[in-house]
Amino acid sequence: MIKEEHGVKSAVTHIRSETSVPDxxxxxxxxxxxxxxxCLGFIAFAYSVKSRDRKTVGDLTGAQAxxxxxxxxxxxxxxxxxxxxxxxxxxxPVVL
Known part of the structure; x- marks a missing residue:
């Protein structure tokens, strides 16, 4: 959906909230x-960000995975x- 206000075009993204995917x-x-x-925490963080990105795009199946x-x-x-x-x-204490 493109809105135009005061000569400036902007894209509006609507995120559906029917299904909540925790990231x-x-x-x-x-x-x-x-x-x-x-580095398990760092890899988990990368997947969390990937999940959030996919949720923003609307790919709920990929976001859940x-x-x-x-x-x-x-x-x-x-x-x-x-x-x-x-x-x-x-x-x-045992070693010392």
């Missing part, structure tokens, strides 16, 4: 900045990060 950007950003084992991948990578990043933190906490 997990905040969770991915947290994992990228604080946890990030084996990317969001699902981002969620899986975030779960793995958080799990591995917690396990490594616990292991280092337990092993550090």
């Amino acid at each position: 997990h950007v905040i969770w991915s950003l947290f994992n990228t900045l604080f946890v990030n084992p084996c 990317c969001a699902s991948t981002a969620k899986c990578l975030n779960i793995w990043a958080l799990t591995v990060g917690i396990l490594v933190t616990i292991a280092l906490t337990i092993l550090s």
Whole structure:
């Protein structure tokens, strides 16, 4: 849809909100900045941004696929990060 106001043409994009696709950007950003084992947080962030872009374009199926991948990578990043933190906490007094 093109609108023209005061001689300036602008494109207006309407995003349908019938289906809500969570993109997990905040969770991915947290994992990228604080946890990030084996760059899983960064890869999850990339998929989250890809999901948001596809949702903006209107490709809900692609957005759901990317969001699902981002969620899986975030779960793995958080799990591995917690396990490594616990292991280092337990092993550090033993080694020292």
